Amino acid sequence: MSKKSNKKLHIICLAVFTVLLCAAVWLLGRITEPKYMSGVLEGAMTQEYYNEENSHDVIFVGDCEVYENFSPVTMWEEHGITSYIRGSAQQLIWQSYYLLEEVFERESPKVVVYNVQSMKYDAPQSEAYNRMTLDGMPLSKHKLDAIKASMTENEDMISYLIPFLRYHSRWSELTDEDFEYAFRRDSVTIAGYLMRADVEPMTKLPTAPVLDDYTIGDTCWEYLDKMQKLCDANGATLILIKSPSLWPHWYDQWDEQISDYAAEHGLDYINLLDVSDDIGIDMQTDTYDAGLHLNIYGAEKLSRYFADILAGRYGVPDRSEDETIAADWENKCNAYYELLAAQNAELEEYGYLKSWTLGDEK
Amino acid sequence: MLFTSYGFIAFLAVLFVLYYLIPKRFQWLLLLAADIVFYACAGWKGLCFMAATVVVSWAATNLMGASLAKQKSFLKSDEGKTLERAERKAYKKQCEKHRKVIFVLALVADLGILAALKYTNFLITNVNALFSADIAAVDWVLPLGISFYTFQTVSYVIDVYWEKVEPEKNILRVALFTSFFPLLIQGPISRFGDLKDTLFAEHKADFKQISFGLQRILWGYFKKLVIADRLLAAVTALCGDPLTYTGAYVFIGAVLYAAELYADFTGGIDITIGVAQVLGIKVKENFIRPYFSRNIAEYWRRWHISMGTWFKDYIFYPLSVAPWLLKLSKSARKKISDGFGRKLSVYVSTIVTWFLTGLWHGAAWNFVVWGLLNAFFILLAEEFKPVSQRFRAKHERLVSGFGYRVFETLRTFLLMCSLRVLDCYRDVAVSFRALGTVFTDFNWGEVFSGALLQLGLTSADYLIAAVGVVIMFAVSCIQEKHGSVREVLWEKPVLCYAVFFVLAVAVLTFGAYGVGYDATQFIYNQF
Structure with missing residues (x-):
């Protein structure tokens, strides 16, 4: 082979090499990234939002205290309210903010509900939780900003952009699930609500530890300011809530600071812990983990109560007459009751939820 | 900046592109700027010590050069004229003495920095032990690669003193020779005479050289990330607990360490030489398959040659x-x-x-x-x-x-x-005791009944490391028989890129990098 044609062949091979390597990295990334289709389902929640066909009048953002405690299906059934929960595990306020930025690019909700529990964290906390919130976001400026704000010391931006660089070490623990869900996912929530039908009564409320400092951090306030401005700019009303979970403890000092902020900035702050009795929450029957999160029975009670507020005080419209939307929500309702039936069947068979947990028998 | 960090790869990518985009006469200056950036990432204090070494070496070599030139020119101009033979000899001796003073001062300064920063605590520990003194240890910064760049600079000063090389007049070029970043971490300890022509020359992009360089870098990452850093956990566990891990464990630990150290050090050198090759700079080899040596003298002619x-x-x-x-x-x-x-x-x-x-x-x-x-x-x-x-x-x-x-x-x-x-083991008594147990504790059965899986490596890890070692061994055999593997592959482009595709995927998949793996510096960087 002549020197010239050899060089030509080298250049062609190099081009093919580059393309194939990129394809391999993409493909291997799809296979190795965690699918969250069983056990820990929370990691699959963020990306489900992008499958929504119709817009929503109410968007919830926040941590587990929103996606476990509010049922959009109940709010739909009660008042025809279309809502979606953009919640994720230990969602930090800056993540809520960037998820909201993304929401306003796609739709125009009238009300945004933010659960203030996560304002106890003023700095990035955990890579695992970051991943569960951020990996599901499509590449955008919002995602990049969210990653920058969320990264812990040992993390790097590039592994968020090329997931294989993060998950390559899972090669030895791949299961059938990783291959089955490499290019598709099942829904794990109904409009962002992660259902749990099991019950674990609260026996004893843990004693709240005394903290060194109860001051809510500057970063949190900064993002709360930004969140309000974002809502204002998009014509949405921001409501601050504290979900009625009894634990982790919500301190009076925190509550006071949030109340003061809300009063100062003309925001509504509803501490639902104060109205737990009015809502009718019974921590003997309405929680699946002894007071941390509500189960479906508690969530339905809370959602009925909150739907009244949304419809009454904030004038969130009833969309049940809109055929397209109604059809969509009918599907959601069906899925909701099918899921409930499936969970009840498992509870009856095993005494605990086998498919929706890591399999720990209570 | 670790060689295995994303930052370093980004740094290289930017450097490679800029290097061939800028006018060629500025290439060496760009390299110097890159050295400063690379070095500053490890701390500005280290940069100050290196700058001191550069200034001392540059000044000393130029003073010695000036003295020699003056001596030669005076004796030449006086040839057969006024001075007697004995006077000429005396003049020459005086000039030599002058150069010797400069030479010794330069060595004292260059080696003094190394000695002070690296050996003060060793001295204090021994003085305390010998005289029951209580001198507090010092907390001085140990600049990145100080042993390597000091030896490199000292060799330059000696070579100028021995009149083996001409002194370099441009201090920036001396700075580049001292700080050339690929060599800083673990060598090879290069000589000014070997490096100057290639380091300061203008280089145009050569497809084959760049390809070879990138292939060598990839091979280096394979050795470092797939083999060395994977074995690290087991070696650390075995050496970290000499009381528990005796007998067969010591033997296995020593063999695993041999594989880890070889993969780590030669992997780093592959990256070093590969980076230099992409830049068109030829750096001498530092290893010639040392584990194929048949005696200890041969081993040391093949291991860390520089x-x-x-x-x-x-x-x-x-x-x-x-x-x-x-x-x-x-x-x-x-x-x-x-x-x-x-x-x-x-x-x-x-x-x-x-x-x-x-x-x-x-x-x-x-x-x-x-x-x-x-x-x-x-x-x-x-x-x-x-x-x-x-x-x-x-x-x-x-x-x-x-x-x-x-x-x-x-x-x-x-x-x-x-x-x-x-x-x-980093301790003389512990090392000898551990080595002794190889001949007294016959616990091979225990070792192979699952105990190796308690050392931080799974059976899959051992398998990957073993396959990696076999590949490394096979490549060494081919090199021993046929010379450069890349040259052999270059003639068959499809096979060549197929091999490097597999290698790249192996590094990306099985490499011990990213979250969950502590980023590890190269072992020889400690020296």
Whole structure:
């Protein structure tokens, strides 16, 4: 082979090499990234939002205290309210903010509900939780900003952009699930609500530890300011809530600071812990983990109560007459009751939820 | 900036592109800027010490050069004129003395920085132990790669003093030679004479050289990330608990460490040489498949060659012909025996060279003992040479056979593994005790009944590391037989890119990098 044609062949091979390597990295990334289709389902929640066909009048953002405690299906059934929960595990306020930025690019909700529990964290906390919130976001400026704000010391931006660089070490623990869900996912929530039908009564409320400092951090306030401005700019009303979970403890000092902020900035702050009795929450029957999160029975009670507020005080419209939307929500309702039936069947068979947990028998 | 960090890869990508985009006459200046950025990432204090070394070396070499030029020009202009022969000789001697003063001052300054920063605490520890003193240890910064760049600079100063190279007038070029970033982490310790032409030259992009460079970098990452960093957990566990891991564990630990160290060090050198090659700069090889050596002397001609030749050229040879040692040798020939006197200078030089080699590796007694043991075995082999030669002559057929070659290779490998135990445990007494248990604790059954899986590696990890070692061994065999593997592959482009595709996917998949793996510096960076 002549020197010239050899060089030509080298250049062609190099081009093919580059393309194939990129394809391999993409493909291997799809296979190795965690699918969250069983056990820990929370990691699959963020990306489900992008499958929504119709817009929503109410968007919830926040941590587990929103996606476990509010049922959009109940709010739909009660008042025809279309809502979606953009919640994720230990969602930090800056993540809520960037998820909201993304929401306003796609739709125009009238009300945004933010659960203030996560304002106890003023700095990035955990890579695992970051991943569960951020990996599901499509590449955008919002995602990049969210990653920058969320990264812990040992993390790097590039592994968020090329997931294989993060998950390559899972090669030895791949299961059938990783291959089955490499290019598709099942829904794990109904409009962002992660259902749990099991019950674990609260026996004893843990004693709240005394903290060194109860001051809510500057970063949190900064993002709360930004969140309000974002809502204002998009014509949405921001409501601050504290979900009625009894634990982790919500301190009076925190509550006071949030109340003061809300009063100062003309925001509504509803501490639902104060109205737990009015809502009718019974921590003997309405929680699946002894007071941390509500189960479906508690969530339905809370959602009925909150739907009244949304419809009454904030004038969130009833969309049940809109055929397209109604059809969509009918599907959601069906899925909701099918899921409930499936969970009840498992509870009856095993005494605990086998498919929706890591399999720990209570 | 770790060689295995994303930051370093991004840094290289930007540098490679800029290097071939800018006018060629500025390429070396860009490299200097890159060195400063690279070095500053490790801390600006280190940069100050390196700058001091550069200034001292540049000033000293130029003063020596000026003195030599003045001497030559004066003597030339005076040829056959006013001065007598004796006066000319005296003038020359005076100039030489002047240069010697500059030379010694430069060495004291360059080596003084290294000695002060690296060995002060070692000195304090020993003084405290010897005199029951209580001198507090110092907390001084140890600049990145100080042992490497100091030795490189010292070799330059010596070479100028010995008139082997011309002094470089441009201080920025001296700075580039001292700080060339690929060499900073773990060498090779390059000589000014070898590097200057290639380092300061203008380079145009050469497709083959760039490809070869990138392939070499990839191969380096394979060794470092797939083999060395994967084995790290097991080696750390075994060496970290010498009371629990005795007997067979020590043997396995030493063998695993041999694989880890080789993959780590040669992997780093592959990255170094590959980076330089992409930049069009030729750096000398530092390893020639050392584990194929049949005796310890050969091993040291193949392992960390640049360090070995440095000590040979600048310590061993000058020492073995030093007037005081020759005098001592002569006296020993007369007073003791001819044979002893003849060997004395070589023996003393060998022992001193290896003592310093050990000390260069680390400011600790384990390194010193390691160095001295190397000297011991090298001299022992030298003593037994006549016996060995007689045996070889008598059993020519046996010693030329494959089996005997394997025996010699294995013997050398195991000997080097045994000596390296001192490096594993970093404590002389613990090392010897651990080594002793290999012959007293026969716990092989326990080791292979699942205990190896308690060392931080799964069976999949061992499998990957084993496959990696087999590949590394196979490549070494091909190199030993056919020379450069890349040259062989270059003639078959499809196969070439297929091989490197598999290698790249293997590095990305099985490499110990990213979250969950502690980013590890190269082992030789500690020295």
